[in-house]
Amino acid sequence: MLFQRLASKVSVLAPAKINLFLELLGKRPDGFHELETVMVAVSLFDHLEVTPTQQHDIVLDCEWDSGQLAQATRLGDCSQLLGDLPPQDSNLVYRAVKLLQSEENVPLGARIVLQKRIPSASGFGGASSDAAAALLAASEAWNLNLSIQRLSELAAQLGSDIPFFLYSGQLGSGQAIATGRGEKIETFSGRRIDLVLIRPAGGVSTAEAYRRCRLPEVPDSSEEIVACLKSHQRMSMPRQLTNRLTIPAREISPQIDQLATICEQLDVVAHQMSGSGSGYFAICRNRAHALRVAAQLRAQSVGMVFPVSTCGLQSLRN
Known part of the structure; x- marks a missing residue:
């Protein structure tokens, strides 16, 4: 804040x-x-x-x-x-x-x-x-x-x-x-990230997404993503990020399913749904790249589009 x-x-x-x-x-x-x-x-x-x-x-x-x-x-x-x-x-x-x-x-x-x-x-x-x-x-x-x-x-x-x-x-x-x-x-202190937020039409019931979700037998670890954020290698983060609620949310909302498909075809570092949806994000290489990706997404009428960056203390200094 x-x-x-x-x-x-x-x-x-x-x-x-x-x-x-x-x-x-x-x-x-x-x-x-x-x-x-x-x-x-x-x-x-x-x-x-x-x-x-x-x-x-x-x-x-x-x-x-x-x-x-x-x-x-x-x-x-x-x-x-x-x-x-x-x-x-x-x-x-x-x-x-x-x-x-x-x-x-x-x-x-x-x-x-x-x-x-x-x-x-x-x-x-x-x-x-x-x-x-x-x-x-x-x-x-x-x-x-x-x-x-x-x-x-x-x-x-x-x-x-x-x-x-x-x-x-x-x-x-x-x-x-x-x-x-x-x-x-x-x-933890991480480096600046430039990205694009997308809010498609309609929402997702958080309760319904959790109800439909299956718990993993072996949970994924956040170690790799945190290491990327802390280092100068943040652009090497995995293209498919973990969000256990994505599958049920894509079942509930065709808009999220469409966004995932569109972002998979874009030249972005990584993309994923945020929380229980319906918001989505695409991680970009820099601010200029984020602006270009935002323009591409707006041209496809996917919803409201916001080019943003991380805004903690470390980001404010960089």
Whole structure:
């Protein structure tokens, strides 16, 4: 995350993420899956502002960025390409700030303005990133000075992916191995990657993808992909990346199946679905290559296309 404290409010850019590796290790007693995933933050951002108020109420104003709306409108059905915006009471941003207010006994309230650019239900982590940004921004706006560890404890109560985003941008490398349900974070420093995100029309039910998925007898290891990220050999990563949810997602969504076929024919380093979909990504050799690949994909009308790069501390320096 990239944040700035202004005179009367705190402003945060909340990044998207991709899963470069996602393996399921087994079913847990709590009903969730034990997993191992490699996540990296990328430069597609939602923008969130928190202004403290003397009233105790939390008020959230959430809307799509006008540019994203215009792009989705040109391409077809906005709801199919951008997803839905949850109402205030069920929005993770609102729930995160209410949790922080309750847990820390904060007498103040807040007005939150969230401008969305990351498509919902895409596997790009927009809602989780927004929740992490809200926890950080509210902590700063209310002068709580909470540690990342404390914010991570609160984040884990809300969703498995949320703690990761507290280690991105100005706050960390933005690259991590996550285990457990995804809440146990081990960060590492990796080199910059340029890539293209694709959000096809329609989403995938995460619950259905997990229900259809078969656990492997011998799980894949993330060691090779992590080694590539840490080294100058990151362009030698395997072309077919592991995501155990891809097969069931391709069964559910013909759009994902089509994207996989198209990306296989492109001159890219590697490609894969992110999370449980429906978002997809293609890794490119450099920024110029990513722009060319993005143009090729737009010409095939595959959905919303975003050329991006990784955005952790190491990436910001390179």
